[in-house]
Amino acid sequence: MFKQRTLRQSVETVGIGLHSGRKVRLVLHPAAPDTGIVYRRVDIRPAVDIPAHPHNVNDTRMATTVNVGRAAVATIEHLMSALSGLGVDNVLIEVDSAEIPIMDGSGASFVFLLHQAGIVEQDAPKRFVRVLKPxxxxxxxxxxxxxxxxxxxxxxxxxxxxxxxxxxxxxxxxxxxxxxxxxxxxxxxxxxxxxxxxxxxxxxxxxxxxxxxxxxxxxxxxxxxxxxxxxxxxxx
Structure with a gap:
């Protein structure tokens, strides 16, 4: 049985927002089974959680953006790519801006960050989407x-x-x-x-x-x- 995976410990980094040009602080935390990938805008009071769910995608021009109400997080694609590529199912992502830092423009910096945190299996089965027809x-x-x-x-x-x-x-x-x-x-x-x-x-x-x-x-x-x-x- 394939098990769900999360981070061993929290890890953080600072980078530049692609569109704002401003410094962005990003913190990745372990999360419980079945949490999924959740972005938390900590620069908003109270903080707003934005699950990375297809129904929350509101814009894909120039970058992928997810939102809940008026709170949004953009340029999530490289981080999402790294999480998927390393098989991480559950993580809470704190960000103090409306966009994820661009880093080097690829998923490689996020792969390094995830390895720094460590990846562990959880006591819950991993869920898959099985394609049954074209x-x-x-x-x-x-x-x-x-x-x-x-x-x-x-x-x-x-x-x-x-x-x-x-x-x-x-x-x-x-x-x-x-x-x-x-x-x-x-x-x-x-x-x-x-x-x-x-x-x-x-x-x-x-x-x-x-x-x-x-x-x-x-x-x-x-x-x-x-x-x-x-x-x-x-x-x-």
């Missing part, structure tokens, strides 16, 4: 499809029509029976275009964005001096 969602030229499979396998493809992206791998196939999340996915960073960053900054957004926490491109090339971490970083 499910497909389309929006314009975008497609997401779930199919029954004995295991956990993800296949991504990208078609961006940009010289720098076109020179890299366009498809990534990740079978988690053969590779780990840390090896295959965690270090892939978000990417964007310098013209979009300039527009967002004029709108008061992306104040914390830099070459230290994203892959940034102009019309022709990657601007980061160190380039890509992997040849399939864009598609992941």
């Amino acid at each position: 499910v497909e969602v389309r929006e314009g030229d975008k497609l997401a499809r779930l199919e029954p499979h004995e295991g956990y396998r993800l296949t991504f493809s990208i078609a961006f029509g940009h010289p720098a992206i076109d020179q890299t791998e366009q498809v990534a196939d990740v079978d988690f029976s053969r590779v780990t999340y840390e090896q295959a996915v965690s270090r892939a960073r978000t990417f964007g275009f310098v013209q979009d960053v300039e527009m967002l900054r004029r709108m008061g957004l992306a104040q914390g964005g830099s070459l230290d926490n994203a892959i940034v491109m102009d019309e022709f090339r990657i601007l980061n001096p160190s380039g890509l971490r992997e040849n399939d970083e864009f598609v992941k």
